[in-house]
Amino acid sequence: MSAREEFDSWAAEGRDKGMEDRHWHTAKHVLARMPVEAGETVVDLGTGSGYALRALRETADIGRGYGLDGAPEMARNAASYTDDDAIGFLVGDFDALPVADNSVDHVFSMEAFYYARDPSHTLEEIRRILRPGGTFYCAVNYYEENEASHTWQDNIAIEMTRWNRAEYREAFRDAGLHVAEQDTIADREIDIPPAEAFPTDDWETRAAMVDRYRTWGTLLTVGVTP
Numbered sequence: 001m002s003a004r005e006e007f008d009s010w011a012a013e014g015r016d017k018g019m020e021d022r023h024w025h026t027a028k029h030v031l032a033r034m035p036v037e038a039g040e041t042v043v044d045l046g047t048g049s050g051y052a053l054r055a056l057r058e059t060a061d062i063g064r065g066y067g068l069d070g071a072p073e074m075a076r077n078a079a080s081y082t083d084d085d086a087i088g089f090l091v092g093d094f095d096a097l098p099v100a101d102n103s104v105d106h107v108f109s110m111e112a113f114y115y116a117r118d119p120s121h122t123l124e125e126i127r128r129i130l131r132p133g134g135t136f137y138c139a140v141n142y143y144e145e146n147e148a149s150h151t152w153q154d155n156i157a158i159e160m161t162r163w164n165r166a167e168y169r170e171a172f173r174d175a176g177l178h179v180a181e182q183d184t185i186a187d188r189e190i191d192i193p194p195a196e197a198f199p200t201d202d203w204e205t206r207a208a209m210v211d212r213y214r215t216w217g218t219l220l221t222v223g224v225t226p
């Protein structure tokens with residue numbers, strides 16, 4: 001199954017909003033760290049419901065936001081959640097970003113980058129579209145150190161790239177981005193039941209759930225163009 005088919009069906013089932021609810025716990029901290037100034041242009045890669053751009057319009061007064069998604073139904077849903085003319089949604093693939101060279105101030109991506117067919121090439125594409133001094137805020141929950149995430153590949157037909165923290169830094173540098181920051185952002189909002197509630201449908205032990213959300217959470221790697 002292609003990413004387009006897989007995520008079109010997610011959008012049709014309304015799972016875009018479910019992702020927004022879950023990802024917001026840590027995505028909002030990533031967005032708050034971005035050095036975005038009023039009037040700047042931001043691209044959101046794998047935008048899903050488009051919540052990131054709606055938030056940046058409210059909190060940072062961005063001038064233009066473009067949400068790119070490979071699934072037309074995702075982009076269509078995202079467009080339906082806002083009537084803000086400064087935000088637009090594009091259908092496109094991480095392989096070839098439909099964006100001009102040196103035209104974007106910041107790129108954000110939450111829980112999407114590892115679906116790229118060739119993530120190293122996607123980093124080159126990001127480097128190409130960013131202006132000098134532009135930033136890429138790359139947030140992922142599927143990564144090597146987050147052991148609980150390893151099983152996710154079993155539930156999805158699209159091949160996912162599972163880099164570790166060092167591999168993210170190395171790939172950013174290989175694409176010509178300086179690594180300004182790398183951090184893990186814990187999910188402090190998800191409810192973790194008391195020990196006696198385990199095992200649950202999703203978790204064998206409380207310790208495993210704590211490790212997934214409170215210890216590892218979301219890996220943020222920040223790249224800056226020279």
Ligand SMILES: C[S@@+](CC[C@H](N)C(=O)[O-])C[C@H]1O[C@@H](n2cnc3c(N)ncnc32)[C@H](O)[C@@H]1O
Nearest residue numbers: 003007019023046048070071093094110112115
């Ligand atoms: C797990 S969702 C995350 C959505 C949103 N960023 C969030 O935080 O809720 C991943 C998104 O990336 C998109 N996507 C996956 N592979 C893609 C690709 N190769 N090119 C463009 N978009 C892609 C999917 O259609 C989906 O909307």
